[in-house]
Amino acid sequence: MITLALAGKPNCGKSTFFKAATMAQVEIANYPFTTIDANNGVAYVRTRCPCQDLGINGCGNCTGGVRFVPVALIDVAGLVPDAHKGRGLGNQFLDNLRQADAIIHVVDASGATDAEGNPVDPGSHDPREDIRFLEHEMTMWVVGILGKHWPRLQRQAQQRTFDIIDGVADVLAGLGITYEDVKDTADELGIDLRRTGEEDLEPFCERLLQRTKPVLFIGNKMDTATPEMLSGLKDLGAVPVSAAAELAVRMAADGGFIEYVPGDPSFAIKPETNLSAQQRAGLEKIAVLMAEHGGTGVQGVIDRAVYELLDQIVVYPVEDEHHYTDKQGRVLPDAFLMRRGSTPRDLAFRVHSDIGEGFLYAVDARSGMRIKESTELKDGDIIKIVSTKK
Ligand SMILES: Nc1nc2c(ncn2[C@@H]2O[C@H](COP(=O)(O)OP(=O)(O)OP(=O)(O)O)[C@@H](O)[C@H]2O)c(=O)[nH]1
Numbered sequence: 456m457i458t459l460a461l462a463g464k465p466n467c468g469k470s471t472f473f474k475a476a477t478m479a480q481v482e483i484a485n486y487p488f489t490t491i492d493a494n495n496g497v498a499y500v501r502t503r504c505p506c507q508d509l510g511i512n513g514c515g516n517c518t519g520g521v522r523f524v525p526v527a528l529i530d531v532a533g534l535v536p537d538a539h540k541g542r543g544l545g546n547q548f549l550d551n552l553r554q555a556d557a558i559i560h561v562v563d564a565s566g567a568t569d570a571e572g573n574p575v576d577p578g579s580h581d582p583r584e585d586i587r588f589l590e591h592e593m594t595m596w597v598v599g600i601l602g603k604h605w606p607r608l609q610r611q612a613q614q615r616t617f618d619i620i621d622g623v624a625d626v627l628a629g630l631g632i633t634y635e636d637v638k639d640t641a642d643e644l645g646i647d648l649r650r651t652g653e654e655d656l657e658p659f660c661e662r663l664l665q666r667t668k669p670v671l672f673i674g675n676k677m678d679t680a681t682p683e684m685l686s687g688l689k690d691l692g693a694v695p696v697s698a699a700a701e702l703a704v705r706m707a708a709d710g711g712f713i714e715y716v717p718g719d720p721s722f723a724i725k726p727e728t729n730l731s732a733q734q735r736a737g738l739e740k741i742a743v744l745m746a747e748h749g750g751t752g753v754q755g756v757i758d759r760a761v762y763e764l765l766d767q768i769v770v771y772p773v774e775d776e777h778h779y780t781d782k783q784g785r786v787l788p789d790a791f792l793m794r795r796g797s798t799p800r801d802l803a804f805r806v807h808s809d810i811g812e813g814f815l816y817a818v819d820a821r822s823g824m825r826i827k828e829s830t831e832l833k834d835g836d837i838i839k840i841v842s843t844k845k
């Protein structure tokens with residue numbers, strides 16, 4: 456499963472975002488290091504269910520054509536500058552980023568917490584200063600891991616049969632870094648790792664991370680940020696978000712008070728609900744915020760991380776290409792996230808390794824045509840795989 460990690464300094468709202476996206480019970484509080492052990496949960500990317508184009512009314516797996524596909528979400532403990540040297544609560548938190556395919560870097564746009572996450576007067580800390588530090592910490596963390604092995608790798612590289620790219624990929628395999636990642640990064644920078652000193656590893660590790668752990672910046676707490684601070688962050692590429700607003704509307708929807716589909720730009724208060732005047736006023740304030748920003752931003756961030764940073768598409772395997780069902784007659788039962796450029800053969804392997812090994816051909820269910828195993832799949836494709844194995 457695709458894994459996204461929420462990272463950033465303490466007290467910026469990571470757990471609030473996590474709770475809003477997963478509806479899991481986690482601790483949230485206005486002081487640093489509320490979260491110590493990472494929280495793991497399931498969030499969803501939003502997509503348009505193909506049943507709408509096919510004239511199937513209610514496939515059973517979507518809400519009025521809005522379909523949600525699961526991804527893993529990790530809420531990592533807060534990181535402070537120099538975390539890689541063990542500052543804050545130590546560098547073991549960086550380890551929680553190992554499994555992440557992409558990172559959502561949460562910045563507190565309100566300026567009401569300092570670089571260490573301590574509450575300060577709103578606006579007294581410039582959130583733009585919080586954008587760069589995480590990349591540096593992550594880079595230095597990888598430099599540290601690689602540095603430990605560097606003298607050995609340099610020694611081994613004296614032998615002609617030893618491939619240093621292989622050696623580096625081996626050391627960093629736990630971070631999901633491959634031989635190609637290492638090779639492409641070295642080629643791109645034009646460096647020969649056999650002749651790179653330990654002290655020169657930083658630019659290499661930085662570029663390697665940019666390639667393998669892409670980061671999306673978000674300016675959280677937009678509800679209390681000044682317009683100047685928000686636009687300053689937006690200029691640096693951050694997406695404005697209010698995790699607290701999303702949490703409030705998801706809880707109100709859960710409680711049956713409002714109609715809200717995550718990612719919608721607005722919600723509707725149900726008539727005849729028992730909201731207190733205070734709750735109603737709170738929701739109305741959120742409605743104004745959402746109207747101003749086109750929503751709370753939370754769902755959009757997950758979607759951008761998956762579709763843009765990780766370049767994923769959604770593909771629907773079926774067994775009956777005429778009725779778009781599996782053997783049990785369930786319509787469009789599965790939705791798979793796959794990297795753009797994937798082929799029907801890749802899909803066959805995703806369904807099951809046996810199906811992949813016995814792959815014969817695929818049928819595009821929309822057109823009813825056979826497609827070649829090397830055809831690039833498109834977002835929203837509905838595919839029947841024909842395999843010698845069942
Ligand atoms: N106004 C506002 N406050 C928020 C928002 N998101 C989180 N907060 C508040 O910020 C404080 C910290 O939130 P947490 O979610 O615990 O932050 P965290 O990043 O997980 O903190 P650590 O676990 O300590 O690293 C809490 O008081 C939250 O209520 C938001 O969108 N708007």
Ligand SMILES: [Mg+2]
Nearest residue numbers: 469470489490
């Ligand atoms: Mg937390």
